[in-house]
Amino acid sequence: MLERTPSYLLHSANSSSNSPSDSPSERQRPSPAPDEVLLDAYSHAVTSVVDGIGPAVVRVEPQVSRRMAGMGSGVIISPDGLLLTNSHVMQGARDAMVTGPDGRAIHAQTIGDDPDTDLALLRASGGGLPFATLGNSKLLKRGQIAIAIGNPLGFESTVTAGVVSALGRSLRAKSGRLIDDVIQTDAALNPGNSGGPLVATSGEVVGINTAVIMGAQGICFAVASNTASFVVTELIRHGRVRRASIGVAGQTVPLPRRVAYAAGLPLSAGVAIAAVEPDSPATRAAIEQGDVVLALDGEPVGGIDDLVRLLNGDRIGQVVTLTILRRGEMQTLPVTPVERRTLNGR
Template sequence: MGANDAVLLDAYSQTVSDVVERAAPAVVAVSVTHGAQHVGSGSGFLYTPDGYLLTNSHVVRAGGRTSAKNLGYRVSLADGREASARFVGDDPDTDLAVLHVDPISTGALPALVLGRSAGLKRGEIAIAIGNPLGFEHTVTAGIVSALGRSMRASTGRLIPDVVQTDAALNPGNSGGPLVNSRAEVVGVNTAIIRGAQALCLAVAVDIASWVLPQLMRHGRVQRAYLGVGGSTIQLPRRVVSALSLDGPGAVRVDAIEPDSPAARAGLREGDLVIGLDGQPVASVDGLHQLLDGSRIGREMMLKLLRGSMPPEVMYLRVQPSARAPA
């Protein structure tokens, strides 16, 4: 190793060490109990000095064994302090959850700063802190390997803009922070790809920043609800060309719930949804992303194809409602 290599390695080590010193005090181990039984564990981190912490939905739900409201939570800080925590809310669609630690029982609490993931670049330093395999407050470091990935949540929805890193993660890291060289949170570690090496995923902090206020206010994320079951299909080229459509993708309506907004609007099984309020719909995931809380109770226009080839272009007025809590 040459002198320059040694200097670079020392600078990298110093950066990681400084970040860990600043960030680690706010990282907690989360223990989940059901009655007297220990049913799960994971990681989390405090993001407000009054005790709110962010973790994964699959951590607080202990792998889906039971409702989070029936579970108990205890957190351990890096300095050895322990405290109970209460469930505030979670969003399984983004695999994020909020717990609250009573600051009176623990004294002053450290907190991490939520950064921005929009400005991340491949090759940036990425540092993960968590509790893999029960080894509390473990640090791993690597780089941001890729951006703009997507992954399926347990609900089947697609989580967009996932950050891929090669910082080593193991079971128990879930819910811990992925931080940059300024000790700012840029992601929430959520998944490892079994069978792959150095391929780990984190929910982007910009997604978390959108979810957090809703969890703290409502206990869940409010999303618009149509009441349809559908599947993504590809339209024949001749149909796309003849009707001058935006693209070949569409959502085929496979089922309609009784007395739902879709049923009241006159949607039928077999209809092909291709647009919502002037925006193209090319897939089920695209429709999900359009149905955010801003559309609840607001009349919109569904663009669809109905009938035999060539199908007829139709428009239906629909007024999405709030989705019932899970």
């Protein structure tokens, strides 16, 4: 009768056998280091985005009297040639020459320009153009990879990468108005990057690069894609971005703590009315010079920028309620904003 060899002895014998899979060369082959795997994944993410988005990024050269009047970057966002760039790149020009990575130059015309968000919308001639998709910038998180593509200092199709450093920043446009919901990134930007896309690893455009803090390193800004989507819609529908006005000039002033407490608002400042335009909504609402605006429709107004932000296009022609402080007493006044007109009438 044969005795059965215990299983642990069989296992021991098999482990010590010289099987082909246990050859010295196999045992000595090093496994990839974790850092190398991560680096390969990072490189793949960036190169995939560049391959997908790169063809839609163009050089933008505004034309004045058929002469080049500057240079920046832009990104095509639809197959019929809609193109986003910065307002400060176009400088009011109605025409531009745009050149893609393949060297093909095509003509583009301005559809609309919004200096208050530093965005301009153009349409490039021709169809079937490569294009990128505007993503949802509300899904961004700090530390997320951010990739910038553009033409810094005239070096075409340059790619830089970094991370989203901060969200919800405010940046003052050349018009003097604050641009809200600005993305801060440390992806290297230089003059010429303006108007180019900031892209997430999903392959969607999450921002339009707009500004660099000169003398600083790694502090760059992009207008969020959700702001860009709103501006594009407004410019297509109306040729301008509609904003409301009540016809006042004001300045930010500090408030006594007791006033904020009485108003039930988290305020340390308000907006003092310095002037009221004649025949304006403010005049019709009996707003007076010296009144201090504390809230609009219950939303705190802690400074002139808050008032400008709250007077958006949705409030044109709609009755709103201003909470004001007049000679030590709080009052509420109904006012109906009208559309604000810019200096050039657009």
